Amino acid sequence: MSGASPFDWLQTLQALAVPTLLALSAVVLLLADLVLPADPHPANTGPQPIGGRRNRGPLSFRELRSSIAGLPPPTTATAGAASVSADAPHAAVPAEQPAPTVPGSWRAGLAWIAVGQLLVTLAFRLLAPADGLAAGGVFIDDAFAAYLQVGVLAAGLLAVLGLRAHAVRHFGRRQVELYVLVLSSLCGMTLLAGARDLLLLAVAFELMGIPLYVLASYAKTETGLPHAPGTLARPQRAPAEAGLKLYLVGAVSAAVTLYGLSLLFGLTGSTLVARLADAPPSPLLALGVAFVLAGFGFKLGLAPFHFWIPDTYQGAPTPVVAFLSVAPKALGLAALVRVLADGLGARAGDWLGPLLGLAVAALVVGNVFAVPQQNLKRLMGFSGVAQMGTMLLGVAALGASLAGQAPSEAAVSGLASLLFFFAAYLPANTGVFLVLEALTGPLPAADPDTPHDRDTLASLAGLHRRSPGLALAALVCVLSLAGIPFAVGFWAKLWVMVAAWQAGFAWLVVVAAAVSVLGLFYYLRVARAMYLGQATETAPVRPGGVLGTAIALCALATAGMGLWPAPWVQWATAAARVFLGR
Amino acid sequence: MAQLAFGLVAAAMLGSGLLAVRSRNLVHAVLWLAVSLIATAAAYVLLSAPFLAAMQILLYTGGVVTLMLFGVMLTDHRHDGGAPGRLSNDSAPQRPWLGAFFAAALFGVVAAALYQTPLPVPAAALDASTARLGELVLGDHLVAFEAISVLLLAALLGAVALARKTDP
Amino acid sequence: MVAFPPVFGMSAAVVGLATIVAPLAAFLLLGLLRPLRATGTPAAAVAIVAALVSTACAFALVFAGAPREAVADLTVPWLVSAGQTWATLGVYLDATSVPMLAVVTLVGLCVQVYSLGYLHDEPKESFGRYYAFHSLFLVAMLLLVVAKDLLQLFVGWELVGLASYLLIGFWWQKPSAARAAVKAFWLTKLADIGLGAAIVVLYVQTHALDWSPATVQALGPAGATLVAALLFVAVMGKSAQFPLHVWLPDAMEGPTPVSALLHAATMVAAGVYLLVRAWPIFDAAPDVRLAMAWIGAFTGLFASVVACAQTDIKKVLAYSTCAQLGYMVAAAGAGAIDAAYAHLIGHAAFKALLFLGAGCLIHAVHSNELADMGGLLRRLKFSGGAFIVGALALGLYPSKELVLAGVGHAGLQGPLVLLLAAAGLTAFYMTRSVLLALFGPASAHADHAHEAPASMLAPVLLLALLSVAGFALFDSVAPVLVAVRERPHSWLGHIAHGLALAGFAVGFALYGPRRRDALALPGVRAGLAFVRAAAVDRAFQAAYRMGLLAFSRSVAWVDRYLIDGVMNLSAFASQSGAERARRIQTGKTYDYLTAVVAGLLLLAVASVYAR
C-alpha cells in the first residue's frame, strides 16, 4: 500500500458516488430490460428472431453464426425456414415507408428510466459537497471534478433525450444497450474528471471511449429493401464505416497513449500523477509527454489526429454524434490538463511548444476545411477541430504561467476560461446536432449501397418556414458557436483569448482571431440556409416532445448563458482555483 | 544466462511479430501473433512477473487470439478476391516502404531518447507474489478494478449489440 | 455624486429601466406570439404603446429638474473575473444619457406612428414583423444609451446593427434591398472589429471597461491613443464617415420610415454618441482628435458636394446626413464635444422631420425621384410645408454655429474652411430639393398626389413644431440639454449665416420658379445667366464629377474589394484553396492512421530534440 492516507471505505465511496451511481444505473437498466415482460406487439414489428425465439436466450453456434454473419444458416430445414420467415416481413414493407415503430412498447420507456437515473445523479452531484479523496488519492472529488461531472451529466441527459425517438424508430429490440452504453461512457467520464492516477486515467479513458465506438457504429437495418432470398437485411453502411474509422484510429491512439503513460510511469515508479513532478527532466520524459499528447490528440480531434472526425460524424447516428462531439472531448482535455498541470506543471516549458503547435494546426485545419463542406455534420466536425484549437489557448495560458513565463493569474484565467468554454460549447454544439436529428432522423433509411447524404446544408434550406422554432433554436446555437458578440460562445472565445494574451501569446490570439473570421463565414452559411434558402420541401418539421424539449434546453441554455454569463464565470473560476490550489 | 534468455525471447517475439504483420495468410498472421504473445509471456517470467505471464497466456492467447480466429471465420472473404470458402490474400501488406519508414523513424526516436536517459540497473530480486499483486490491485487500484468491470460489461454488451443481427 | 431626483415618485433609475423594459416586452410579445404578430394593426398598437410609455418616461427624466452632475446608477455586476467586476449591466443615467434617451424614444415613437400609414399596404404578418424589429431596435438603442461601460454599449451597438440589418432588408424580396442590408451589415461589422479590439486592449491594459478618468489614467497616453483610434474606426462605420460611408446611401432601399429612424436620427448617431460618452478617452488622445477633425470636416464637404447632384430625394437626405455627422465628428475632434452633442440632438429632430416629410412626398407620387415630383406644394400643403421647415432648419440650425466656433476656437483652419464651404452647399442643395420637389411645373405623378393620412401627418407636425421650437428657443433650451452655456456671437456665425443665405440665393436663382422675373435687370440677368450657363452648373458638375471620379475611386475600391471582397471570399475559398485541400480527406482509414503516426513522429521529434 503506497497511499499516504489509510484506506477509508466510506470516504472512497463518497468521493466516487457519481461514477458509482452511473454504473449502478447501467446495471439497473439492464436488469429492467431483462425483467420486464416481452414486447406486446412483437409480431408486426419486424422479423422474428431466428427460430422464433427471443434474442436474449442462448444460441447455438449455428444460429450465432448465421445471426452474426448475415449468412444463410446451414441448410437444415428448420433453420432455413426460420431464416425465410424472418425475411418475409421485410419484403412486405413498401420501400418508402419509414421503419415501423413499436407502439406501446415498454422499451420506449427505457429512456425514461435512464433520464430519471441521470436526473437523480445530477441532483446528487449538485447537492453533495465536492471534497473527497478516494483510495490513496487516486481520485479526487473536488470543485473541478464536480464542474466537469455536472457538464457531462447534462450532456448525457441531452443525449438520452435526443436518442429516444431515434432508438424507438430504428433500434427496436436493441434500445437498452444504447442507454447502458451512454451510462457507462458517462461513468468513465465522471471518473476521468477526478482521476489522479495514471492507471485509473487509462481505464477511465477506455471506459469512456469503448462504449462510444459501439454507439457510433449503431447501424439501423435497411428495412423495406429487396434483398436476395436467404440473406438477411443489411445494416446501413454509413454507421459501420463511421464506427470502423473511429475504432481503428481510436485503438491505435489508445496504444500510443498507453505507451506514453508507460514511459511516464517508468520514470517515477508510481502511478500517481502528482509524483510525475519528481521525475527529473530527460528525453524519455519528453517522449512520454509527446506520446500522451498524440494519443489525446485523437480524442480531442486535433490536427493531424482529426481525420476520423468528419467521417465519423457524418456516418454515425446523429444523436450519438451530439454526445460524441462534446463530452468526450471536454473530458479528454480535462484529463490532459490533469496530467500536464498536476503532474508536469514544473516541466511546462517542455510541453508548451508542442501544445502551441497543435493549437495552431487545429485552428487552421479546422477552419479552412470547414469552409467547403456541404454536409452539416462534416462542417460541425471540422469546426469542432477549430473549437478545440481555441480551447488549447487556455491550456497554453496555463502552461505559460506554470512555466513562469506569465503571471500566476494567467493560470487561473486560462483554466477557468477553458472550463467556461466547455459550458458554452456543450449546449450549442449538442443543439445543432439535435436540430439536424429532428430534421432528418425520421426519414426512411436510404439504399444501403449508396452513401446517403441527407444532412446537407441544402436540407436545412427554408427551415424557418417549415419550423420557426427549430430554426430559431439552431440559429441561437450556431451564432454562439460562431462567436457572434453576446452569444455565450463569444464570451468564451473572448475570455480564452484574453487569457492567452495575458500569458504573452498575442501572436496566437491574432492567428486564432484571423481564422475565426472563416468560422463566422461558414457558421453564418448555416443560418443563411435556414432563413434565406429556398425550401425543397414544405412539410412542417415536428421534432416531437422529447427531442423538442432537448433542443429547447440547448437553445435556452445557450441564450441564457450568453445573457448572463456571470454565474458560470464564477463557477468556472472557483473550479480552476481549486484545481490549482489557489 | 540472462542475456541468452533475453536474446532468445527477443528473437522469438520480434520474429513472430514480424511474421504476424507480414504474413499473407490471415490465419497464419493471427497464429504468429499468438506465438509472439506467448514469447512475451516468457519475457514476463524473466522479468519476475509470473502472474502476469499466466494472465498473458490465458487472456491474450486464450482470449484475444481465439476471438480473432472467430472473427476470421465469421467473416467470409469471398468478396475480397479470394476463392469461396478460402481465406483471401488481401491481407498482404500494402505500401510497405511507407510503413517501414514510419516504424523505423519511430523506433529511432524512442531508441535515441532511451539512450540519452540514464536509467538505474534494477535490484536483483523482486518479490512478485500473487498475493502482493492482488493486494495492490484490490487496494491501491481498487477504483480502476471496479471501473474495468463496468468496462468489460459495457464492451460485452456493445459487442453483442453490434454483432447481433440488427432488427428494427 | 449627486443623486437624481425621483420621477413619478419612483427612483429615476427605475424609470430609466422602464424605458427599456417597455419596448423589450413589446418585442418579446410580438416575437414569441406568432398569432399576435399576424394580426397586423393590433401588433403595431402593442409596439406603439410600448414606445409611448418609453417616451413618457424619458421625457419625465428630462424634465425632472436634475442638476447637471446628478447620476442614477442601477447596475448589477455582469462579468466577474478574479473577484473583480469588470462589466456591469443596467441603467446609468446622467446628463449625457438622459437627453439621448428622449431623442431616441421620441423619434422611435414618431416613426412607429408614421409607419402605420406608410406601410398600411403590407401583409399583416410582415407588418407585425416590422413592428417587432422596431421594438428590438428601440431596445438595442436604449441599451446602448444607458450603458455604464463599454461592454453593455457594445451589446447595444451590435444589436442595433442587427436590427438595422433586419429593417433595411425588410423588403428582402427586393434584391437591391437584400444586398444593401448585407452591405450595411458587413461594413458596420468590419468597423465593429475596432470596438471589439478596443475592448480587449482596454481590458488587458486596465482591467476595466469603463471610461472613467481613473481608467484613462491607467491607460496612459499611448494606450489612450490606441483605444481612441480603435473606437474611432467603429464610429466611422456606424456614423458613416468617409470612406466607410458607402453603406448609408445604399441603405435607402429600406422603407422610408426606416431611413428616418436609422439613418437620420438614431442609429448613425450612435457613433457620435460613443464619442460623447467615452469622451475622457478621446480627450486624452489629441492625435486621434486631429484625425477626427479632418475626417469629419472632409466628410462634411464631400457629402455635401455629392448631395448637390443627387436626383433621388432620399439620397440627397442620406448624403446630407453624412455631412452633418461630419460636422459632429469634426466638432468632437476640435474638442467641442458639447457642440457635437447639441448638433446631434438638434439634427435628430429636423432630419427625422425631413425624412418623414420626404416620405409623404414619396407616398404621394410613388417615386423617390425628384424629377417625378415638382409642384407638389399645391396639393401637399401640409407635408410640403413641413419639408420646407426641415430644410430651413438644416440650413440655419444654430448648433452649427457652435460647431464652427468650436473648430475655429481650436485653431483648425483647414477643417474650418471645409465646414464653412459645406454650410453654403447645404443651403444650396436643400433649396434645390425643395424647389424641384415642391415648386415648378407639376409632373405627371403630381396630378394624382394626395395628402398622406393623419397617422403620417401627426408625427410630421410634432417634429416640425419641435424643430421650430428648438430654433426659436435654442438659447434657452440648449443649456438644459447639454452643457452649452451660450451661443458664441462671433464673426464665424455671421459668415456661416452669410454663406447659408448665399446658398439659398444661388439655389433659388438657379432652380427658382420665378427666376425670370427676379432677374429682369439686364445686367444681372446676363451675368447670372452667364454664371449659370457657364460656371455654376459646370462647376457643380465638375465638382460632382470630381467627387464621383476622384473620390469614387476610393469609395469603389472600398466597396468592391472590402465589402464585396469579404462577401466573395467565401466563393473563392470554397472553390479553390479549401476545395483542393479537402482531397487529403481520402476516406481511407489507413491514410488517417498514417496521419496519426506522422503526427506522433513529429511531436516526438519536436519534444525530444527541440527542447
Next chain:
Amino acid sequence: MPVQPWLLLGAALFALGVYGVLTRRNAIGVLVAIELMANAVNLNLAVFSRLHGNLHGQAFALFGLALTVAEVAVGLSIVILLHRSHRSVRVGAASELKG
C-alpha cells in the same frame, strides 16, 4: 541486467505494430498489429515494474491486458458489422465518407 535492452525490445515491438497498422488492408490484420502495440506497452510496464522494484507496473499491465481484450471484442464486432454491411472486411472498402 539493465533495462535498456528490454525497453528497446518494447520499442521494436511497438514499431512492428505501427508497421502493421500502416500496411495492413484487412481490418483483422490491423487488429493483429494493434495487439502488438498493446503488447509492447505491457512489456514496458513489466520492465519498469522490475526497474522500480514495485508491483504497480505489473498491476498496470494486468489492467492493460483487460483493456485490450475489451477493445478487441468490440473491434471484432465492428469488423463483423462491416462485413455484413459492406460484404467485405477490407479497410479501404469503407471509404464513402470523405472530403
